[in-house]
Amino acid sequence: MLLATASVAGLTACAGKGKQEHLVYEERPVELLYNTGMEQLDQKDWSDAVLYFQEVQRQHPYSEWSRRAIVMTIYADYQGDKYDDASAAADQFIKLYPGSDLTPYAYYMKAICQFEQIMDVGRDQGFTTNAEALxxxxxxxxxxxxxxxxxxxxxxxxxxxxxxxxxxxxxxxxNDNQPLAAIGRFKGVVENYQTTSHTPEALYRLVEANEMLGLTEEAKRDGAVLGYNYPGDPWYARAYKLLTSKGQRPEVAPDPKGKKGPDKPDTKHRKGWFSHKKPNVS
Incomplete structure:
Protein backbone atom coordinates (compact mmCIF):
# COMPACT_ATOMS: atom_id res chain seq x y z
CA MET A 1 0.00 0.00 0.00
CA LEU A 2 2.86 2.37 0.86
CA LEU A 3 4.52 1.66 -2.47
CA ALA A 4 1.30 2.23 -4.36
CA THR A 5 0.71 5.53 -2.57
CA ALA A 6 4.23 6.73 -3.33
CA SER A 7 3.85 5.75 -6.96
CA VAL A 8 0.62 7.69 -7.30
CA ALA A 9 2.05 10.74 -5.56
CA GLY A 10 5.19 10.72 -7.66
CA LEU A 11 3.31 10.54 -10.92
CA THR A 12 0.71 13.21 -10.21
CA ALA A 13 0.75 15.81 -12.97
CA CYS A 14 -0.76 19.19 -13.66
CA ALA A 15 -2.49 19.50 -17.04
CA GLY A 16 -4.36 22.18 -18.96
CA LYS A 17 -4.46 25.90 -18.29
CA GLY A 18 -4.58 25.99 -14.54
CA LYS A 19 -6.67 22.87 -14.44
CA GLN A 20 -5.49 20.21 -12.01
CA GLU A 21 -5.73 16.74 -13.46
CA HIS A 22 -4.24 13.85 -11.53
CA LEU A 23 -2.84 11.17 -13.75
CA VAL A 24 -2.98 8.16 -11.45
CA TYR A 25 -0.89 5.36 -12.91
CA GLU A 26 -2.12 1.94 -12.09
CA GLU A 27 -2.46 -1.28 -13.96
CA ARG A 28 -5.12 -0.74 -16.59
CA PRO A 29 -5.80 -2.02 -20.13
CA VAL A 30 -3.06 -0.98 -22.52
CA GLU A 31 -5.63 0.18 -25.08
CA LEU A 32 -7.05 2.59 -22.51
CA LEU A 33 -3.62 4.03 -21.67
CA TYR A 34 -2.66 4.43 -25.29
CA ASN A 35 -5.98 5.90 -26.40
CA THR A 36 -5.93 8.35 -23.48
CA GLY A 37 -2.50 9.47 -24.66
CA MET A 38 -3.88 9.96 -28.16
CA GLU A 39 -6.74 12.03 -26.73
CA GLN A 40 -4.18 14.23 -25.00
CA LEU A 41 -2.43 14.68 -28.35
CA ASP A 42 -5.69 15.79 -29.95
CA GLN A 43 -6.06 18.35 -27.16
CA LYS A 44 -2.41 19.45 -27.64
CA ASP A 45 -1.60 18.48 -24.05
CA TRP A 46 1.82 17.29 -25.10
CA SER A 47 3.31 16.67 -21.64
CA ASP A 48 0.34 14.62 -20.45
CA ALA A 49 0.35 12.62 -23.67
CA VAL A 50 3.99 11.72 -23.06
CA LEU A 51 3.18 10.52 -19.54
CA TYR A 52 0.55 8.11 -20.84
CA PHE A 53 2.79 6.82 -23.63
CA GLN A 54 5.62 6.29 -21.16
CA GLU A 55 3.26 4.32 -18.96
CA VAL A 56 2.39 2.12 -21.94
CA GLN A 57 6.10 1.42 -22.35
CA ARG A 58 6.55 0.74 -18.63
CA GLN A 59 3.67 -1.71 -18.35
CA HIS A 60 4.09 -3.37 -21.76
CA PRO A 61 7.76 -3.17 -22.80
CA TYR A 62 8.78 -4.60 -26.18
CA SER A 63 5.14 -4.97 -27.21
CA GLU A 64 3.51 -3.59 -30.34
CA TRP A 65 1.82 -1.01 -28.12
CA SER A 66 5.19 0.07 -26.78
CA ARG A 67 6.53 0.47 -30.32
CA ARG A 68 3.65 2.76 -31.16
CA ALA A 69 3.99 4.65 -27.89
CA ILE A 70 7.65 5.47 -28.50
CA VAL A 71 6.82 6.95 -31.90
CA MET A 72 4.07 9.05 -30.38
CA THR A 73 6.44 10.15 -27.62
CA ILE A 74 8.83 11.46 -30.28
CA TYR A 75 5.99 13.40 -31.88
CA ALA A 76 4.57 14.78 -28.60
CA ASP A 77 7.95 15.89 -27.26
CA TYR A 78 8.76 17.58 -30.55
CA GLN A 79 5.43 19.42 -30.57
CA GLY A 80 6.10 20.51 -27.00
CA ASP A 81 9.50 21.93 -28.06
CA LYS A 82 11.30 19.35 -25.92
CA TYR A 83 13.82 18.61 -28.62
CA ASP A 84 16.33 16.77 -26.43
CA ASP A 85 13.61 14.43 -25.14
CA ALA A 86 12.28 13.86 -28.67
CA SER A 87 15.79 13.01 -29.88
CA ALA A 88 16.30 10.61 -26.98
CA ALA A 89 13.02 8.84 -27.81
CA ALA A 90 14.09 8.64 -31.46
CA ASP A 91 17.39 7.05 -30.43
CA GLN A 92 15.47 4.57 -28.29
CA PHE A 93 13.24 3.60 -31.21
CA ILE A 94 16.19 3.22 -33.60
CA LYS A 95 17.98 0.97 -31.12
CA LEU A 96 14.96 -1.24 -30.43
CA TYR A 97 13.46 -1.35 -33.94
CA PRO A 98 16.24 -0.78 -36.51
CA GLY A 99 14.30 -2.53 -39.26
CA SER A 100 10.90 -0.96 -38.66
CA ASP A 101 9.08 0.91 -41.40
CA LEU A 102 8.96 3.84 -38.96
CA THR A 103 12.72 3.94 -38.37
CA PRO A 104 13.19 6.52 -41.18
CA TYR A 105 10.73 8.73 -39.29
CA ALA A 106 12.86 8.44 -36.14
CA TYR A 107 16.02 9.40 -38.04
CA TYR A 108 14.16 12.27 -39.69
CA MET A 109 12.86 13.63 -36.40
CA LYS A 110 16.35 13.56 -34.89
CA ALA A 111 17.52 15.78 -37.73
CA ILE A 112 14.53 18.11 -37.50
CA CYS A 113 15.05 18.57 -33.76
CA GLN A 114 18.53 19.93 -34.53
CA PHE A 115 17.27 21.93 -37.50
CA GLU A 116 14.59 23.68 -35.42
CA GLN A 117 17.25 24.98 -33.02
CA ILE A 118 19.46 26.67 -35.61
CA MET A 119 20.42 30.16 -34.49
CA ASP A 120 21.11 33.25 -36.59
CA VAL A 121 24.53 33.54 -38.23
CA GLY A 122 25.82 35.71 -35.42
CA ARG A 123 25.53 32.83 -32.93
CA ASP A 124 27.31 29.51 -32.48
CA GLN A 125 26.43 27.11 -35.30
CA GLY A 126 26.60 23.84 -33.38
CA PHE A 127 22.98 22.96 -34.14
CA THR A 128 23.58 23.84 -37.80
CA THR A 129 26.50 21.44 -38.19
CA ASN A 130 24.61 18.70 -36.31
CA ALA A 131 21.61 19.19 -38.60
CA GLU A 132 23.87 19.04 -41.64
CA ALA A 133 25.31 15.66 -40.59
CA LEU A 134 21.91 14.15 -39.71
CA ASN A 175 36.33 45.76 -42.23
CA ASP A 176 39.21 45.14 -39.81
CA ASN A 177 41.68 45.55 -42.67
CA GLN A 178 42.64 41.87 -42.70
CA PRO A 179 42.01 41.05 -46.38
CA LEU A 180 44.12 37.88 -46.39
CA ALA A 181 42.05 36.31 -43.61
CA ALA A 182 38.88 37.48 -45.36
CA ILE A 183 39.95 35.82 -48.61
CA GLY A 184 40.14 32.45 -46.84
CA ARG A 185 36.53 32.76 -45.70
CA PHE A 186 35.18 33.95 -49.05
CA LYS A 187 37.05 31.21 -50.93
CA GLY A 188 35.50 28.68 -48.57
CA VAL A 189 32.03 29.88 -49.54
CA VAL A 190 32.78 29.69 -53.27
CA GLU A 191 34.35 26.24 -53.01
CA ASN A 192 32.08 24.59 -50.43
CA TYR A 193 28.74 26.38 -50.80
CA GLN A 194 28.72 27.47 -54.43
CA THR A 195 25.01 26.74 -54.95
CA THR A 196 23.93 29.04 -52.10
CA SER A 197 22.65 32.60 -52.36
CA HIS A 198 25.93 33.93 -50.94
CA THR A 199 28.20 32.94 -53.86
CA PRO A 200 27.86 36.16 -55.92
CA GLU A 201 28.73 38.34 -52.93
CA ALA A 202 31.61 36.02 -51.99
CA LEU A 203 33.09 36.46 -55.48
CA TYR A 204 32.68 40.22 -55.27
CA ARG A 205 34.35 40.29 -51.86
CA LEU A 206 37.26 38.31 -53.33
CA VAL A 207 37.63 41.01 -55.98
CA GLU A 208 37.54 43.65 -53.26
CA ALA A 209 40.01 41.88 -50.95
CA ASN A 210 42.47 41.10 -53.75
CA GLU A 211 42.41 44.73 -54.87
CA MET A 212 43.22 45.75 -51.30
CA LEU A 213 46.28 43.51 -51.45
CA GLY A 214 47.28 44.76 -54.88
CA LEU A 215 46.67 41.34 -56.44
CA THR A 216 45.28 42.68 -59.70
CA GLU A 217 45.26 39.46 -61.70
CA GLU A 218 43.48 37.54 -58.92
CA ALA A 219 40.88 40.30 -58.65
CA LYS A 220 40.36 40.26 -62.40
CA ARG A 221 40.03 36.48 -62.41
CA ASP A 222 37.40 36.43 -59.64
CA GLY A 223 35.53 39.23 -61.37
CA ALA A 224 35.52 37.21 -64.60
CA VAL A 225 34.11 34.16 -62.80
CA LEU A 226 31.39 36.35 -61.28
CA GLY A 227 30.56 37.97 -64.63
CA TYR A 228 30.49 34.67 -66.50
CA ASN A 229 28.18 32.94 -64.01
CA TYR A 230 26.03 35.86 -62.82
CA PRO A 231 26.13 38.68 -65.41
CA GLY A 232 22.80 40.08 -64.21
CA ASP A 233 23.56 40.02 -60.50
CA PRO A 234 23.95 43.36 -58.65
CA TRP A 235 27.17 42.06 -57.10
CA TYR A 236 28.69 41.77 -60.56
CA ALA A 237 27.66 45.33 -61.37
CA ARG A 238 29.57 46.41 -58.26
CA ALA A 239 32.59 44.29 -59.19
CA TYR A 240 32.58 45.69 -62.72
CA LYS A 241 32.50 49.25 -61.37
CA LEU A 242 35.35 48.51 -58.95
CA LEU A 243 37.53 46.88 -61.60
CA THR A 244 37.00 49.63 -64.16
CA SER A 245 37.81 52.23 -61.52
CA LYS A 246 41.18 50.51 -61.17
CA GLY A 247 41.87 50.84 -64.89
CA GLN A 248 40.82 47.32 -65.85
CA ARG A 249 38.30 46.45 -68.52
CA PRO A 250 36.40 43.20 -67.80
CA GLU A 251 35.37 41.28 -70.91
CA VAL A 252 31.75 40.84 -69.79
CA ALA A 253 29.66 43.94 -69.15
CA PRO A 254 26.83 43.77 -66.59
CA ASP A 255 23.62 42.50 -68.16
CA PRO A 256 20.42 43.40 -66.27
CA LYS A 257 18.65 40.60 -68.12
CA GLY A 258 21.40 38.08 -67.45
CA LYS A 259 21.55 35.34 -64.87
CA LYS A 260 21.38 36.38 -61.25
CA GLY A 261 22.62 34.45 -58.24
CA PRO A 262 20.45 31.81 -56.59
CA ASP A 263 17.66 33.03 -54.34
CA LYS A 264 17.91 32.64 -50.60
CA PRO A 265 16.05 29.47 -49.54
CA ASP A 266 12.48 30.00 -48.44
CA THR A 267 12.47 29.75 -44.65
CA LYS A 268 8.73 30.35 -44.26
CA HIS A 269 8.20 26.59 -44.39
CA ARG A 270 11.03 25.56 -42.11
CA LYS A 271 8.97 22.96 -40.31
CA GLY A 272 9.53 19.46 -41.65
CA TRP A 273 6.90 18.07 -43.95
CA PHE A 274 6.31 15.13 -41.58
CA SER A 275 7.22 16.61 -38.22
CA HIS A 276 3.96 18.52 -37.82
CA LYS A 277 1.75 15.57 -38.82
CA LYS A 278 0.80 12.88 -36.41
CA PRO A 279 2.69 9.73 -37.50
CA ASN A 280 0.67 6.79 -38.78
CA VAL A 281 1.57 3.81 -36.62
CA SER A 282 -1.31 1.51 -37.55
Whole structure:
Protein backbone atom coordinates (compact mmCIF):
# COMPACT_ATOMS: atom_id res chain seq x y z
CA MET A 1 0.00 0.00 0.00
CA LEU A 2 2.86 2.37 0.86
CA LEU A 3 4.52 1.66 -2.47
CA ALA A 4 1.30 2.23 -4.36
CA THR A 5 0.71 5.53 -2.57
CA ALA A 6 4.23 6.73 -3.33
CA SER A 7 3.85 5.75 -6.96
CA VAL A 8 0.62 7.69 -7.30
CA ALA A 9 2.05 10.74 -5.56
CA GLY A 10 5.19 10.72 -7.66
CA LEU A 11 3.31 10.54 -10.92
CA THR A 12 0.71 13.21 -10.21
CA ALA A 13 0.75 15.81 -12.97
CA CYS A 14 -0.76 19.19 -13.66
CA ALA A 15 -2.49 19.50 -17.04
CA GLY A 16 -4.36 22.18 -18.96
CA LYS A 17 -4.46 25.90 -18.29
CA GLY A 18 -4.58 25.99 -14.54
CA LYS A 19 -6.67 22.87 -14.44
CA GLN A 20 -5.49 20.21 -12.01
CA GLU A 21 -5.73 16.74 -13.46
CA HIS A 22 -4.24 13.85 -11.53
CA LEU A 23 -2.84 11.17 -13.75
CA VAL A 24 -2.98 8.16 -11.45
CA TYR A 25 -0.89 5.36 -12.91
CA GLU A 26 -2.12 1.94 -12.09
CA GLU A 27 -2.46 -1.28 -13.96
CA ARG A 28 -5.12 -0.74 -16.59
CA PRO A 29 -5.80 -2.02 -20.13
CA VAL A 30 -3.06 -0.98 -22.52
CA GLU A 31 -5.63 0.18 -25.08
CA LEU A 32 -7.05 2.59 -22.51
CA LEU A 33 -3.62 4.03 -21.67
CA TYR A 34 -2.66 4.43 -25.29
CA ASN A 35 -5.98 5.90 -26.40
CA THR A 36 -5.93 8.35 -23.48
CA GLY A 37 -2.50 9.47 -24.66
CA MET A 38 -3.88 9.96 -28.16
CA GLU A 39 -6.74 12.03 -26.73
CA GLN A 40 -4.18 14.23 -25.00
CA LEU A 41 -2.43 14.68 -28.35
CA ASP A 42 -5.69 15.79 -29.95
CA GLN A 43 -6.06 18.35 -27.16
CA LYS A 44 -2.41 19.45 -27.64
CA ASP A 45 -1.60 18.48 -24.05
CA TRP A 46 1.82 17.29 -25.10
CA SER A 47 3.31 16.67 -21.64
CA ASP A 48 0.34 14.62 -20.45
CA ALA A 49 0.35 12.62 -23.67
CA VAL A 50 3.99 11.72 -23.06
CA LEU A 51 3.18 10.52 -19.54
CA TYR A 52 0.55 8.11 -20.84
CA PHE A 53 2.79 6.82 -23.63
CA GLN A 54 5.62 6.29 -21.16
CA GLU A 55 3.26 4.32 -18.96
CA VAL A 56 2.39 2.12 -21.94
CA GLN A 57 6.10 1.42 -22.35
CA ARG A 58 6.55 0.74 -18.63
CA GLN A 59 3.67 -1.71 -18.35
CA HIS A 60 4.09 -3.37 -21.76
CA PRO A 61 7.76 -3.17 -22.80
CA TYR A 62 8.78 -4.60 -26.18
CA SER A 63 5.14 -4.97 -27.21
CA GLU A 64 3.51 -3.59 -30.34
CA TRP A 65 1.82 -1.01 -28.12
CA SER A 66 5.19 0.07 -26.78
CA ARG A 67 6.53 0.47 -30.32
CA ARG A 68 3.65 2.76 -31.16
CA ALA A 69 3.99 4.65 -27.89
CA ILE A 70 7.65 5.47 -28.50
CA VAL A 71 6.82 6.95 -31.90
CA MET A 72 4.07 9.05 -30.38
CA THR A 73 6.44 10.15 -27.62
CA ILE A 74 8.83 11.46 -30.28
CA TYR A 75 5.99 13.40 -31.88
CA ALA A 76 4.57 14.78 -28.60
CA ASP A 77 7.95 15.89 -27.26
CA TYR A 78 8.76 17.58 -30.55
CA GLN A 79 5.43 19.42 -30.57
CA GLY A 80 6.10 20.51 -27.00
CA ASP A 81 9.50 21.93 -28.06
CA LYS A 82 11.30 19.35 -25.92
CA TYR A 83 13.82 18.61 -28.62
CA ASP A 84 16.33 16.77 -26.43
CA ASP A 85 13.61 14.43 -25.14
CA ALA A 86 12.28 13.86 -28.67
CA SER A 87 15.79 13.01 -29.88
CA ALA A 88 16.30 10.61 -26.98
CA ALA A 89 13.02 8.84 -27.81
CA ALA A 90 14.09 8.64 -31.46
CA ASP A 91 17.39 7.05 -30.43
CA GLN A 92 15.47 4.57 -28.29
CA PHE A 93 13.24 3.60 -31.21
CA ILE A 94 16.19 3.22 -33.60
CA LYS A 95 17.98 0.97 -31.12
CA LEU A 96 14.96 -1.24 -30.43
CA TYR A 97 13.46 -1.35 -33.94
CA PRO A 98 16.24 -0.78 -36.51
CA GLY A 99 14.30 -2.53 -39.26
CA SER A 100 10.90 -0.96 -38.66
CA ASP A 101 9.08 0.91 -41.40
CA LEU A 102 8.96 3.84 -38.96
CA THR A 103 12.72 3.94 -38.37
CA PRO A 104 13.19 6.52 -41.18
CA TYR A 105 10.73 8.73 -39.29
CA ALA A 106 12.86 8.44 -36.14
CA TYR A 107 16.02 9.40 -38.04
CA TYR A 108 14.16 12.27 -39.69
CA MET A 109 12.86 13.63 -36.40
CA LYS A 110 16.35 13.56 -34.89
CA ALA A 111 17.52 15.78 -37.73
CA ILE A 112 14.53 18.11 -37.50
CA CYS A 113 15.05 18.57 -33.76
CA GLN A 114 18.53 19.93 -34.53
CA PHE A 115 17.27 21.93 -37.50
CA GLU A 116 14.59 23.68 -35.42
CA GLN A 117 17.25 24.98 -33.02
CA ILE A 118 19.46 26.67 -35.61
CA MET A 119 20.42 30.16 -34.49
CA ASP A 120 21.11 33.25 -36.59
CA VAL A 121 24.53 33.54 -38.23
CA GLY A 122 25.82 35.71 -35.42
CA ARG A 123 25.53 32.83 -32.93
CA ASP A 124 27.31 29.51 -32.48
CA GLN A 125 26.43 27.11 -35.30
CA GLY A 126 26.60 23.84 -33.38
CA PHE A 127 22.98 22.96 -34.14
CA THR A 128 23.58 23.84 -37.80
CA THR A 129 26.50 21.44 -38.19
CA ASN A 130 24.61 18.70 -36.31
CA ALA A 131 21.61 19.19 -38.60
CA GLU A 132 23.87 19.04 -41.64
CA ALA A 133 25.31 15.66 -40.59
CA LEU A 134 21.91 14.15 -39.71
CA UNK A 135 20.16 15.41 -42.86
CA UNK A 136 23.00 14.09 -45.00
CA UNK A 137 22.66 10.73 -43.26
CA UNK A 138 18.94 10.56 -44.10
CA UNK A 139 19.65 11.25 -47.77
CA UNK A 140 22.29 8.50 -47.75
CA UNK A 141 20.15 5.94 -45.91
CA UNK A 142 16.81 6.53 -47.64
CA UNK A 143 17.44 7.88 -51.16
CA UNK A 144 14.38 8.56 -53.26
CA UNK A 145 12.01 8.72 -50.28
CA UNK A 146 9.92 11.69 -49.18
CA UNK A 147 12.12 11.90 -46.10
CA UNK A 148 15.21 12.27 -48.28
CA UNK A 149 13.54 14.88 -50.50
CA UNK A 150 12.55 17.03 -47.54
CA UNK A 151 15.97 16.49 -45.97
CA UNK A 152 17.55 17.88 -49.15
CA UNK A 153 15.39 21.01 -48.92
CA UNK A 154 16.45 21.46 -45.30
CA UNK A 155 20.09 20.74 -46.20
CA UNK A 156 20.03 23.57 -48.73
CA UNK A 157 18.86 25.89 -45.95
CA UNK A 158 21.59 24.58 -43.65
CA UNK A 159 24.26 25.19 -46.28
CA UNK A 160 22.96 28.72 -46.82
CA UNK A 161 23.18 29.26 -43.07
CA UNK A 162 26.76 27.96 -42.88
CA UNK A 163 27.75 30.06 -45.88
CA UNK A 164 26.15 33.07 -44.22
CA UNK A 165 28.26 32.49 -41.13
CA UNK A 166 31.44 32.38 -43.24
CA UNK A 167 30.40 35.57 -45.01
CA UNK A 168 29.75 37.28 -41.67
CA UNK A 169 33.26 36.43 -40.47
CA UNK A 170 34.82 37.37 -43.81
CA UNK A 171 33.17 40.79 -43.79
CA UNK A 172 34.45 41.37 -40.27
CA UNK A 173 38.01 40.59 -41.38
CA UNK A 174 37.61 42.88 -44.37
CA ASN A 175 36.33 45.76 -42.23
CA ASP A 176 39.21 45.14 -39.81
CA ASN A 177 41.68 45.55 -42.67
CA GLN A 178 42.64 41.87 -42.70
CA PRO A 179 42.01 41.05 -46.38
CA LEU A 180 44.12 37.88 -46.39
CA ALA A 181 42.05 36.31 -43.61
CA ALA A 182 38.88 37.48 -45.36
CA ILE A 183 39.95 35.82 -48.61
CA GLY A 184 40.14 32.45 -46.84
CA ARG A 185 36.53 32.76 -45.70
CA PHE A 186 35.18 33.95 -49.05
CA LYS A 187 37.05 31.21 -50.93
CA GLY A 188 35.50 28.68 -48.57
CA VAL A 189 32.03 29.88 -49.54
CA VAL A 190 32.78 29.69 -53.27
CA GLU A 191 34.35 26.24 -53.01
CA ASN A 192 32.08 24.59 -50.43
CA TYR A 193 28.74 26.38 -50.80
CA GLN A 194 28.72 27.47 -54.43
CA THR A 195 25.01 26.74 -54.95
CA THR A 196 23.93 29.04 -52.10
CA SER A 197 22.65 32.60 -52.36
CA HIS A 198 25.93 33.93 -50.94
CA THR A 199 28.20 32.94 -53.86
CA PRO A 200 27.86 36.16 -55.92
CA GLU A 201 28.73 38.34 -52.93
CA ALA A 202 31.61 36.02 -51.99
CA LEU A 203 33.09 36.46 -55.48
CA TYR A 204 32.68 40.22 -55.27
CA ARG A 205 34.35 40.29 -51.86
CA LEU A 206 37.26 38.31 -53.33
CA VAL A 207 37.63 41.01 -55.98
CA GLU A 208 37.54 43.65 -53.26
CA ALA A 209 40.01 41.88 -50.95
CA ASN A 210 42.47 41.10 -53.75
CA GLU A 211 42.41 44.73 -54.87
CA MET A 212 43.22 45.75 -51.30
CA LEU A 213 46.28 43.51 -51.45
CA GLY A 214 47.28 44.76 -54.88
CA LEU A 215 46.67 41.34 -56.44
CA THR A 216 45.28 42.68 -59.70
CA GLU A 217 45.26 39.46 -61.70
CA GLU A 218 43.48 37.54 -58.92
CA ALA A 219 40.88 40.30 -58.65
CA LYS A 220 40.36 40.26 -62.40
CA ARG A 221 40.03 36.48 -62.41
CA ASP A 222 37.40 36.43 -59.64
CA GLY A 223 35.53 39.23 -61.37
CA ALA A 224 35.52 37.21 -64.60
CA VAL A 225 34.11 34.16 -62.80
CA LEU A 226 31.39 36.35 -61.28
CA GLY A 227 30.56 37.97 -64.63
CA TYR A 228 30.49 34.67 -66.50
CA ASN A 229 28.18 32.94 -64.01
CA TYR A 230 26.03 35.86 -62.82
CA PRO A 231 26.13 38.68 -65.41
CA GLY A 232 22.80 40.08 -64.21
CA ASP A 233 23.56 40.02 -60.50
CA PRO A 234 23.95 43.36 -58.65
CA TRP A 235 27.17 42.06 -57.10
CA TYR A 236 28.69 41.77 -60.56
CA ALA A 237 27.66 45.33 -61.37
CA ARG A 238 29.57 46.41 -58.26
CA ALA A 239 32.59 44.29 -59.19
CA TYR A 240 32.58 45.69 -62.72
CA LYS A 241 32.50 49.25 -61.37
CA LEU A 242 35.35 48.51 -58.95
CA LEU A 243 37.53 46.88 -61.60
CA THR A 244 37.00 49.63 -64.16
CA SER A 245 37.81 52.23 -61.52
CA LYS A 246 41.18 50.51 -61.17
CA GLY A 247 41.87 50.84 -64.89
CA GLN A 248 40.82 47.32 -65.85
CA ARG A 249 38.30 46.45 -68.52
CA PRO A 250 36.40 43.20 -67.80
CA GLU A 251 35.37 41.28 -70.91
CA VAL A 252 31.75 40.84 -69.79
CA ALA A 253 29.66 43.94 -69.15
CA PRO A 254 26.83 43.77 -66.59
CA ASP A 255 23.62 42.50 -68.16
CA PRO A 256 20.42 43.40 -66.27
CA LYS A 257 18.65 40.60 -68.12
CA GLY A 258 21.40 38.08 -67.45
CA LYS A 259 21.55 35.34 -64.87
CA LYS A 260 21.38 36.38 -61.25
CA GLY A 261 22.62 34.45 -58.24
CA PRO A 262 20.45 31.81 -56.59
CA ASP A 263 17.66 33.03 -54.34
CA LYS A 264 17.91 32.64 -50.60
CA PRO A 265 16.05 29.47 -49.54
CA ASP A 266 12.48 30.00 -48.44
CA THR A 267 12.47 29.75 -44.65
CA LYS A 268 8.73 30.35 -44.26
CA HIS A 269 8.20 26.59 -44.39
CA ARG A 270 11.03 25.56 -42.11
CA LYS A 271 8.97 22.96 -40.31
CA GLY A 272 9.53 19.46 -41.65
CA TRP A 273 6.90 18.07 -43.95
CA PHE A 274 6.31 15.13 -41.58
CA SER A 275 7.22 16.61 -38.22
CA HIS A 276 3.96 18.52 -37.82
CA LYS A 277 1.75 15.57 -38.82
CA LYS A 278 0.80 12.88 -36.41
CA PRO A 279 2.69 9.73 -37.50
CA ASN A 280 0.67 6.79 -38.78
CA VAL A 281 1.57 3.81 -36.62
CA SER A 282 -1.31 1.51 -37.55
Missing amino acids: LTDIIRRYPGTEYARDAQVKLDMVHDQLAGKEMDIGRWYL
